[in-house]
Amino acid sequence: MAPLLLDFALRRFGYMLCVLAVLSLVIFFIIQLPPGDYLTSYVMQLRLSGQEVSDAELAALERQYGLDRPFMSQYFKWITNWLRGDLGRSFQWNRPVRDLLAERLPITILISLSTLVFTYAVAIPIGIYSATHQYSFFDYAVTILGFIGVSVPGFLLAMLVMFFFHRVFGVSVGGLFSPELVDAPWSFAKAIDLINHLWIPIIVIGLSGTAGVIRVMRGCLLDELNKPYVDTARSKGLTENVLLFKYPVRIALNPIISTIGWILPGIFSGQTIVAVVLNLPTVGPLLLNSLMFQDMYLAGSIVMILSTLTVLGTFISDLLLAYADPRIRYD
Numbered sequence: 001m002a003p004l005l006l007d008f009a010l011r012r013f014g015y016m017l018c019v020l021a022v023l024s025l026v027i028f029f030i031i032q033l034p035p036g037d038y039l040t041s042y043v044m045q046l047r048l049s050g051q052e053v054s055d056a057e058l059a060a061l062e063r064q065y066g067l068d069r070p071f072m073s074q075y076f077k078w079i080t081n082w083l084r085g086d087l088g089r090s091f092q093w094n095r096p097v098r099d100l101l102a103e104r105l106p107i108t109i110l111i112s113l114s115t116l117v118f119t120y121a122v123a124i125p126i127g128i129y130s131a132t133h134q135y136s137f138f139d140y141a142v143t144i145l146g147f148i149g150v151s152v153p154g155f156l157l158a159m160l161v162m163f164f165f166h167r168v169f170g171v172s173v174g175g176l177f178s179p180e181l182v183d184a185p186w187s188f189a190k191a192i193d194l195i196n197h198l199w200i201p202i203i204v205i206g207l208s209g210t211a212g213v214i215r216v217m218r219g220c221l222l223d224e225l226n227k228p229y230v231d232t233a234r235s236k237g238l239t240e241n242v243l244l245f246k247y248p249v250r251i252a253l254n255p256i257i258s259t260i261g262w263i264l265p266g267i268f269s270g271q272t273i274v275a276v277v278l279n280l281p282t283v284g285p286l287l288l289n290s291l292m293f294q295d296m297y298l299a300g301s302i303v304m305i306l307s308t309l310t311v312l313g314t315f316i317s318d319l320l321l322a323y324a325d326p327r328i329r330y331d
Helices: 002-031 038-048 054-067 072-085 097-132 137-151 154-168 188-225 228-235 240-246 248-252 258-267 270-276 283-293 297-322
Strands: none
Touching: 002 072, 002 297, 038 054, 038 270, 072 297, 097 137, 097 188, 097 297, 137 188, 154 188, 154 270, 188 248, 188 270, 188 283, 228 240, 258 297, 270 283, 283 297
Protein backbone atom coordinates (compact mmCIF):
# COMPACT_ATOMS: atom_id res chain seq x y z
CA MET A 1 0.00 0.00 0.00
CA ALA A 2 2.86 2.40 0.80
CA PRO A 3 4.26 2.50 -2.81
CA LEU A 4 0.75 3.09 -4.14
CA LEU A 5 0.19 5.92 -1.66
CA LEU A 6 3.56 7.50 -2.57
CA ASP A 7 2.79 7.30 -6.30
CA PHE A 8 -0.66 8.76 -5.65
CA ALA A 9 0.88 11.63 -3.63
CA LEU A 10 3.51 12.42 -6.29
CA ARG A 11 0.92 12.53 -9.08
CA ARG A 12 -1.37 14.74 -7.03
CA PHE A 13 1.55 17.05 -6.20
CA GLY A 14 2.37 17.39 -9.90
CA TYR A 15 -1.23 18.26 -10.68
CA MET A 16 -1.16 20.83 -7.86
CA LEU A 17 1.87 22.62 -9.34
CA CYS A 18 0.22 22.77 -12.78
CA VAL A 19 -2.99 24.17 -11.30
CA LEU A 20 -1.08 26.82 -9.35
CA ALA A 21 0.83 27.91 -12.46
CA VAL A 22 -2.42 28.46 -14.36
CA LEU A 23 -4.08 30.08 -11.35
CA SER A 24 -1.31 32.66 -10.98
CA LEU A 25 -1.88 33.89 -14.54
CA VAL A 26 -5.68 33.91 -14.15
CA ILE A 27 -5.46 35.77 -10.83
CA PHE A 28 -3.18 38.48 -12.22
CA PHE A 29 -5.45 38.85 -15.25
CA ILE A 30 -8.62 39.15 -13.14
CA ILE A 31 -6.99 41.65 -10.75
CA GLN A 32 -6.24 43.90 -13.74
CA LEU A 33 -9.55 43.24 -15.51
CA PRO A 34 -11.55 46.23 -14.14
CA PRO A 35 -11.02 49.43 -16.14
CA GLY A 36 -8.26 51.66 -14.85
CA ASP A 37 -5.77 50.84 -12.11
CA TYR A 38 -4.64 52.07 -8.71
CA LEU A 39 -3.48 55.38 -10.17
CA THR A 40 -6.96 55.98 -11.60
CA SER A 41 -8.48 55.74 -8.12
CA TYR A 42 -5.62 57.72 -6.58
CA VAL A 43 -5.86 60.59 -9.08
CA MET A 44 -9.65 60.68 -8.69
CA GLN A 45 -9.26 61.05 -4.92
CA LEU A 46 -6.76 63.89 -5.38
CA ARG A 47 -9.04 65.71 -7.78
CA LEU A 48 -12.02 65.31 -5.45
CA SER A 49 -9.94 66.97 -2.74
CA GLY A 50 -9.12 69.88 -5.07
CA GLN A 51 -5.62 68.82 -6.17
CA GLU A 52 -4.68 68.49 -9.83
CA VAL A 53 -2.23 65.94 -11.26
CA SER A 54 -0.41 66.84 -14.47
CA ASP A 55 0.23 64.34 -17.26
CA ALA A 56 3.96 64.43 -16.48
CA GLU A 57 3.33 63.54 -12.84
CA LEU A 58 0.94 60.77 -13.89
CA ALA A 59 3.54 59.33 -16.31
CA ALA A 60 6.19 59.46 -13.57
CA LEU A 61 3.89 57.58 -11.19
CA GLU A 62 3.19 54.95 -13.85
CA ARG A 63 6.93 54.38 -14.34
CA GLN A 64 7.47 54.27 -10.58
CA TYR A 65 4.86 51.55 -10.08
CA GLY A 66 5.65 49.72 -13.33
CA LEU A 67 2.15 50.28 -14.70
CA ASP A 68 3.49 51.45 -18.07
CA ARG A 69 4.75 47.96 -18.91
CA PRO A 70 2.86 45.36 -21.00
CA PHE A 71 0.66 42.88 -19.16
CA MET A 72 2.96 39.86 -19.53
CA SER A 73 5.98 41.89 -18.44
CA GLN A 74 4.15 42.94 -15.28
CA TYR A 75 3.02 39.35 -14.67
CA PHE A 76 6.48 37.78 -15.02
CA LYS A 77 8.01 40.43 -12.76
CA TRP A 78 5.30 39.80 -10.15
CA ILE A 79 5.42 35.99 -10.23
CA THR A 80 9.23 35.73 -10.23
CA ASN A 81 9.45 38.13 -7.27
CA TRP A 82 6.61 36.26 -5.58
CA LEU A 83 8.44 32.92 -5.86
CA ARG A 84 11.48 34.55 -4.23
CA GLY A 85 9.34 35.71 -1.31
CA ASP A 86 9.02 39.32 -2.49
CA LEU A 87 5.25 39.91 -2.60
CA GLY A 88 5.58 43.40 -4.04
CA ARG A 89 4.74 46.79 -2.61
CA SER A 90 1.28 48.03 -1.77
CA PHE A 91 0.36 51.16 -3.71
CA GLN A 92 -2.19 52.31 -1.19
CA TRP A 93 -0.11 51.76 1.95
CA ASN A 94 3.26 52.44 0.29
CA ARG A 95 4.69 49.51 2.24
CA PRO A 96 5.84 45.97 1.37
CA VAL A 97 2.94 43.54 1.14
CA ARG A 98 4.89 41.07 3.27
CA ASP A 99 5.02 43.55 6.17
CA LEU A 100 1.28 44.27 5.95
CA LEU A 101 0.44 40.58 6.05
CA ALA A 102 2.90 39.92 8.89
CA GLU A 103 1.07 42.47 11.06
CA ARG A 104 -2.36 40.91 10.60
CA LEU A 105 -1.57 37.23 10.11
CA PRO A 106 -0.98 36.22 13.78
CA ILE A 107 -4.36 37.61 14.90
CA THR A 108 -6.06 36.07 11.85
CA ILE A 109 -4.58 32.63 12.51
CA LEU A 110 -5.43 32.86 16.23
CA ILE A 111 -9.09 33.67 15.53
CA SER A 112 -9.41 31.11 12.73
CA LEU A 113 -7.76 28.22 14.60
CA SER A 114 -9.74 28.99 17.76
CA THR A 115 -12.94 29.02 15.71
CA LEU A 116 -11.94 25.75 14.03
CA VAL A 117 -11.30 24.03 17.35
CA PHE A 118 -14.58 25.38 18.72
CA THR A 119 -16.49 24.21 15.64
CA TYR A 120 -15.24 20.62 15.61
CA ALA A 121 -15.11 20.20 19.39
CA VAL A 122 -18.78 21.16 19.61
CA ALA A 123 -20.18 19.89 16.31
CA ILE A 124 -18.79 16.34 16.03
CA PRO A 125 -19.90 15.10 19.50
CA ILE A 126 -23.32 16.74 19.09
CA GLY A 127 -23.71 15.24 15.60
CA ILE A 128 -22.81 11.77 16.91
CA TYR A 129 -25.19 12.03 19.87
CA SER A 130 -27.98 13.40 17.67
CA ALA A 131 -27.62 10.50 15.22
CA THR A 132 -27.53 7.83 17.94
CA HIS A 133 -30.59 9.38 19.63
CA GLN A 134 -32.66 10.01 16.52
CA TYR A 135 -36.10 11.61 17.04
CA SER A 136 -35.36 12.45 20.66
CA PHE A 137 -36.06 15.89 22.11
CA PHE A 138 -32.33 16.67 21.90
CA ASP A 139 -32.27 15.65 18.23
CA TYR A 140 -35.22 17.91 17.37
CA ALA A 141 -33.70 20.82 19.33
CA VAL A 142 -30.33 20.43 17.59
CA THR A 143 -32.04 20.20 14.19
CA ILE A 144 -33.94 23.45 14.77
CA LEU A 145 -30.83 25.25 16.05
CA GLY A 146 -28.85 23.85 13.14
CA PHE A 147 -31.26 25.29 10.58
CA ILE A 148 -31.14 28.65 12.36
CA GLY A 149 -27.34 28.61 12.46
CA VAL A 150 -27.02 27.75 8.77
CA SER A 151 -29.62 30.29 7.61
CA VAL A 152 -28.52 33.33 9.66
CA PRO A 153 -25.55 35.13 7.99
CA GLY A 154 -22.54 35.69 10.19
CA PHE A 155 -22.46 39.44 9.65
CA LEU A 156 -26.14 39.73 10.69
CA LEU A 157 -25.45 37.75 13.85
CA ALA A 158 -22.45 40.02 14.52
CA MET A 159 -24.63 43.13 14.25
CA LEU A 160 -27.27 41.60 16.53
CA VAL A 161 -24.64 40.75 19.16
CA MET A 162 -23.17 44.25 18.98
CA PHE A 163 -26.62 45.83 19.26
CA PHE A 164 -27.57 43.59 22.22
CA PHE A 165 -24.44 44.31 24.24
CA HIS A 166 -24.60 48.04 23.50
CA ARG A 167 -28.31 48.32 24.36
CA VAL A 168 -28.31 46.04 27.44
CA PHE A 169 -24.85 46.51 28.93
CA GLY A 170 -23.79 49.77 27.31
CA VAL A 171 -20.49 48.32 26.05
CA SER A 172 -19.01 47.86 22.59
CA VAL A 173 -17.86 44.37 21.67
CA GLY A 174 -16.16 45.42 18.43
CA GLY A 175 -12.43 44.96 18.05
CA LEU A 176 -10.12 42.67 19.99
CA PHE A 177 -8.81 45.09 22.58
CA SER A 178 -10.12 47.71 24.96
CA PRO A 179 -9.62 51.28 23.63
CA GLU A 180 -6.82 52.04 26.09
CA LEU A 181 -4.85 48.91 25.05
CA VAL A 182 -5.18 49.09 21.26
CA ASP A 183 -1.85 50.86 20.71
CA ALA A 184 -0.16 49.64 23.90
CA PRO A 185 2.83 47.27 23.66
CA TRP A 186 2.22 43.59 24.33
CA SER A 187 1.97 42.69 28.00
CA PHE A 188 0.21 40.18 30.23
CA ALA A 189 -2.68 42.62 30.69
CA LYS A 190 -3.07 43.04 26.92
CA ALA A 191 -3.01 39.26 26.38
CA ILE A 192 -5.76 38.79 29.00
CA ASP A 193 -7.75 41.60 27.35
CA LEU A 194 -7.42 39.82 23.98
CA ILE A 195 -8.72 36.56 25.48
CA ASN A 196 -11.67 38.41 27.03
CA HIS A 197 -12.62 39.85 23.64
CA LEU A 198 -11.85 36.73 21.60
CA TRP A 199 -14.87 34.61 22.52
CA ILE A 200 -17.39 36.83 20.68
CA PRO A 201 -15.81 36.53 17.18
CA ILE A 202 -15.21 32.81 17.82
CA ILE A 203 -18.89 32.18 18.55
CA VAL A 204 -20.18 34.51 15.81
CA ILE A 205 -17.87 33.10 13.12
CA GLY A 206 -18.10 29.50 14.31
CA LEU A 207 -21.88 29.24 14.70
CA SER A 208 -22.71 28.68 11.03
CA GLY A 209 -19.80 26.25 10.62
CA THR A 210 -20.82 24.36 13.74
CA ALA A 211 -24.42 24.05 12.55
CA GLY A 212 -23.27 22.81 9.15
CA VAL A 213 -20.88 20.19 10.55
CA ILE A 214 -23.58 18.93 12.95
CA ARG A 215 -25.96 18.39 10.03
CA VAL A 216 -23.29 16.65 7.93
CA MET A 217 -22.11 14.44 10.80
CA ARG A 218 -25.65 13.48 11.79
CA GLY A 219 -26.78 12.67 8.25
CA CYS A 220 -23.69 10.65 7.30
CA LEU A 221 -23.67 8.71 10.57
CA LEU A 222 -27.37 7.86 10.26
CA ASP A 223 -26.68 6.54 6.76
CA GLU A 224 -23.81 4.37 8.02
CA LEU A 225 -25.71 3.04 11.04
CA ASN A 226 -28.37 1.54 8.73
CA LYS A 227 -25.86 -0.47 6.67
CA PRO A 228 -25.51 -4.28 7.00
CA TYR A 229 -21.88 -4.22 8.18
CA VAL A 230 -23.01 -2.55 11.42
CA ASP A 231 -25.43 -5.42 12.16
CA THR A 232 -22.67 -7.90 11.32
CA ALA A 233 -20.21 -6.22 13.70
CA ARG A 234 -22.87 -6.08 16.41
CA SER A 235 -23.62 -9.79 15.98
CA LYS A 236 -19.93 -10.58 16.59
CA GLY A 237 -20.26 -9.19 20.10
CA LEU A 238 -18.71 -5.74 19.76
CA THR A 239 -19.92 -3.24 22.33
CA GLU A 240 -21.90 -0.28 21.01
CA ASN A 241 -19.18 2.29 21.74
CA VAL A 242 -16.41 0.23 20.13
CA LEU A 243 -18.60 -0.54 17.13
CA LEU A 244 -19.67 3.09 16.77
CA PHE A 245 -16.22 4.67 16.79
CA LYS A 246 -14.35 1.89 14.97
CA TYR A 247 -16.54 1.78 11.86
CA PRO A 248 -19.50 4.17 11.28
CA VAL A 249 -17.98 7.31 12.84
CA ARG A 250 -14.71 6.82 10.99
CA ILE A 251 -16.49 6.57 7.64
CA ALA A 252 -18.95 9.37 8.45
CA LEU A 253 -15.98 11.72 8.97
CA ASN A 254 -15.04 11.47 5.26
CA PRO A 255 -17.10 14.50 4.13
CA ILE A 256 -15.62 16.57 6.96
CA ILE A 257 -12.07 15.50 6.06
CA SER A 258 -12.73 16.39 2.42
CA THR A 259 -13.47 20.02 3.37
CA ILE A 260 -9.92 20.68 4.64
CA GLY A 261 -9.30 22.36 1.27
CA TRP A 262 -11.74 25.08 2.34
CA ILE A 263 -10.40 25.36 5.88
CA LEU A 264 -6.83 26.48 5.13
CA PRO A 265 -7.74 29.63 3.15
CA GLY A 266 -10.34 30.43 5.80
CA ILE A 267 -7.63 30.27 8.47
CA PHE A 268 -5.54 32.74 6.44
CA SER A 269 -8.24 35.26 5.57
CA GLY A 270 -10.86 34.87 8.29
CA GLN A 271 -14.50 35.82 7.72
CA THR A 272 -14.14 39.07 5.79
CA ILE A 273 -17.59 40.63 6.26
CA VAL A 274 -17.81 39.58 9.91
CA ALA A 275 -14.33 41.00 10.47
CA VAL A 276 -15.42 44.32 8.96
CA VAL A 277 -18.55 44.46 11.14
CA LEU A 278 -16.66 43.53 14.34
CA ASN A 279 -13.66 45.71 13.42
CA LEU A 280 -11.20 42.80 13.58
CA PRO A 281 -7.61 43.46 12.39
CA THR A 282 -7.47 40.38 10.15
CA VAL A 283 -6.37 39.79 6.54
CA GLY A 284 -9.95 39.73 5.17
CA PRO A 285 -10.66 43.48 5.45
CA LEU A 286 -7.20 44.15 3.99
CA LEU A 287 -8.13 42.10 0.91
CA LEU A 288 -11.50 43.84 0.57
CA ASN A 289 -9.85 47.26 0.76
CA SER A 290 -7.17 46.33 -1.78
CA LEU A 291 -9.81 45.17 -4.27
CA MET A 292 -11.80 48.39 -3.85
CA PHE A 293 -8.70 50.52 -4.52
CA GLN A 294 -7.26 48.20 -7.22
CA ASP A 295 -4.06 47.73 -5.23
CA MET A 296 -3.04 44.90 -7.53
CA TYR A 297 0.12 43.64 -5.82
CA LEU A 298 -1.57 43.47 -2.41
CA ALA A 299 -4.79 41.97 -3.78
CA GLY A 300 -2.94 39.62 -6.13
CA SER A 301 -0.66 38.34 -3.38
CA ILE A 302 -3.51 37.69 -0.95
CA VAL A 303 -5.65 35.95 -3.58
CA MET A 304 -2.64 33.90 -4.73
CA ILE A 305 -1.95 32.78 -1.14
CA LEU A 306 -5.63 31.88 -0.71
CA SER A 307 -5.58 29.87 -3.95
CA THR A 308 -2.36 28.12 -2.93
CA LEU A 309 -3.84 27.19 0.44
CA THR A 310 -7.03 25.93 -1.23
CA VAL A 311 -5.11 23.68 -3.62
CA LEU A 312 -2.76 22.55 -0.83
CA GLY A 313 -5.71 21.84 1.45
CA THR A 314 -7.37 19.77 -1.27
CA PHE A 315 -4.12 17.86 -1.74
CA ILE A 316 -3.92 17.13 2.01
CA SER A 317 -7.57 16.08 2.18
CA ASP A 318 -7.06 13.70 -0.79
CA LEU A 319 -4.15 12.05 1.01
CA LEU A 320 -6.07 11.79 4.30
CA LEU A 321 -9.10 10.31 2.55
CA ALA A 322 -6.96 7.79 0.67
CA TYR A 323 -5.29 6.79 3.94
CA ALA A 324 -8.43 6.77 6.13
CA ASP A 325 -10.79 4.94 3.78
CA PRO A 326 -9.47 1.86 1.92
CA ARG A 327 -12.49 2.00 -0.39
CA ILE A 328 -10.96 5.03 -2.12
CA ARG A 329 -8.82 3.81 -5.02
CA TYR A 330 -5.37 5.34 -5.46
CA ASP A 331 -5.58 5.09 -9.25
